[in-house]
Amino acid sequence: MRFSFADIIVFLLYCAIVIVVGTVVSRRVNKKKDTANYFFASNTLPWYLVGSSIIAANISAEQFIGMSGSGFAMGMAIATYEWLAAIMLIMVAIWFLPVFIRMKINTMPQFLEMRYNKLIKTVLAVFWLFLFVFVNLTAILYLGALSLRTIFGIDLKYAIAGLAIFSLFLTVGGGLKTIANTDVIQVVFLVLGGLTTTWLALNAVSDGTGALKGFSILLKEVPEKFHMILPVSDPNYKYMPGIRSVLGGIWIAGIYYFGANQYIIQKALGSKNLREAQRGMVFAGYLKLLIPVLVVIPGIAAFYLKADIVKPDEAYPWLLNRFVPSGIKGFVFAALIAAIVSSLAAIINSASTIFSIDLYKVYFNKTATEERLVKTGRISSIIMMIFASLIASMLSGIEQVFQFIQEYTGLISPGITAMFVLGIFWKRTTSMAAWIAVLITLPVPIILKGIFPSMPFLDNMALSFFIICLQMVVTSLIWKERQDKDVKWELPRGIFRNSDPVFIWGALGIVIILSLLYMFFW
Numbered sequence: 001m002r003f004s005f006a007d008i009i010v011f012l013l014y015c016a017i018v019i020v021v022g023t024v025v026s027r028r029v030n031k032k033k034d035t036a037n038y039f040f041a042s043n044t045l046p047w048y049l050v051g052s053s054i055i056a057a058n059i060s061a062e063q064f065i066g067m068s069g070s071g072f073a074m075g076m077a078i079a080t081y082e083w084l085a086a087i088m089l090i091m092v093a094i095w096f097l098p099v100f101i102r103m104k105i106n107t108m109p110q111f112l113e114m115r116y117n118k119l120i121k122t123v124l125a126v127f128w129l130f131l132f133v134f135v136n137l138t139a140i141l142y143l144g145a146l147s148l149r150t151i152f153g154i155d156l157k158y159a160i161a162g163l164a165i166f167s168l169f170l171t172v173g174g175g176l177k178t179i180a181n182t183d184v185i186q187v188v189f190l191v192l193g194g195l196t197t198t199w200l201a202l203n204a205v206s207d208g209t210g211a212l213k214g215f216s217i218l219l220k221e222v223p224e225k226f227h228m229i230l231p232v233s234d235p236n237y238k239y240m241p242g243i244r245s246v247l248g249g250i251w252i253a254g255i256y257y258f259g260a261n262q263y264i265i266q267k268a269l270g271s272k273n274l275r276e277a278q279r280g281m282v283f284a285g286y287l288k289l290l291i292p293v294l295v296v297i298p299g300i301a302a303f304y305l306k307a308d309i310v311k312p313d314e315a316y317p318w319l320l321n322r323f324v325p326s327g328i329k330g331f332v333f334a335a336l337i338a339a340i341v342s343s344l345a346a347i348i349n350s351a352s353t354i355f356s357i358d359l360y361k362v363y364f365n366k367t368a369t370e371e372r373l374v375k376t377g378r379i380s381s382i383i384m385m386i387f388a389s390l391i392a393s394m395l396s397g398i399e400q401v402f403q404f405i406q407e408y409t410g411l412i413s414p415g416i417t418a419m420f421v422l423g424i425f426w427k428r429t430t431s432m433a434a435w436i437a438v439l440i441t442l443p444v445p446i447i448l449k450g451i452f453p454s455m456p457f458l459d460n461m462a463l464s465f466f467i468i469c470l471q472m473v474v475t476s477l478i479w480k481e482r483q484d485k486d487v488k489w490e491l492p493r494g495i496f497r498n499s500d501p502v503f504i505w506g507a508l509g510i511v512i513i514l515s516l517l518y519m520f521f522w
Helices: 005-030 035-043 047-058 061-095 097-102 108-115 118-152 156-205 211-221 250-259 262-269 274-304 312-323 329-364 370-397 401-409 413-425 431-440 443-451 457-478 501-521
Strands: none
Touching (some): 005 156, 035 262, 035 329, 035 370, 047 156, 047 274, 061 097, 061 250, 061 312, 061 501, 097 274, 108 118, 118 262, 118 329, 118 370, 118 431, 156 211, 156 274, 156 312, 156 329, 156 370, 250 262, 274 501, 413 443, 413 457, 431 457
């Protein structure tokens, strides 16, 4: 793909806006060098920054490239991850955020220490760091670099290095406040750029007679791509197992991702108050409803257009190469880069938060000053990004990287979700039960996979969650003599009551829209 002068100007304008905003905010943040300011934006984020920052952290190359690839392979069924996420965001806003914000919990390991004990907190903190670096960061870097290589022919290692450096600029300078403010720009670019690509792809399907006509052609010519429930005979059934893809393990993955995942929930923890955080979650929910239009529909269009690609993950770059005209390429490319670097910045910021607060201050330098902790966060960000960059290219042999992320995250989400759900809602849950859950979090899904190799990983997650929850309940009931030594857990009365009409009506609107979508695409 060749850029025209107009494309270059648009892309440079995007870069300039992000850099200027990032620099201005960073300078303001650096006047006050403490962890509350750097890692949590001094609790000043309004709802629109919370919501846009959550989406910017969530939507990345794994959606634009990976989910488009899955749309090419299986169709609208993959949109389940996005549409059900809107409901999960509401659930987290109602039942998780009140606990975290009112009890002044800043990191997910901190919750585990407050609810259980220090050992559980430490083990999970280390585990999260490995997950963030070796799964999330590497996958996003690889998919982003793959798009740059496909579109521009840039060598993979140089593309990875460029993305890593740009995202570090957003992260290291001013922390969460810089990320949140630049995320507004990123979301505008990724939404408008994504809609532009979708319109162009559908217009190509209709031979230039319009996007609506193109969509109707897809519905008529490839109806098998517009079913949310895949039949057993579908080769992608192992990824989305029929009705269980809607009612099963995906809820475990979603509750973990939005409710116990530091790089998502940290945006809400930086909000002004609980009301702003909950409104931000609803705002993010509406944006999630829009995401399949940006990423799944283009993949289906590429399938209809018989894209000459080697593997599904090349579908989105193929569309950009073939149908985005000169003058718009720079804008669409900016959207793709915005999605990539905003997610990288969010993950690395949260990973450095966990390392600095939950590990470094506790085990390496108990007397560390606030300024020292901020400096440690910056240094650890650079080191972790270097590690991720070095191993990102190893993912080149994977056919659908989005599924790789879901499957490997699915190994740990059942155990962590069980610890959070039972820890919050059942006060009799003991530390011994949680510690056993930590020990069996990986073995249970791995053993199930060995016994039932053909079991879809979403089913594996659901069954693993049930087994780990059962263990926690039984252990808590049997190990009664331990209960007096465990942390006493009492939630304030009425903590889950919500009287904010904006949140209530906003959440109801999401439920209605989602019901209509499933009625149409069932």
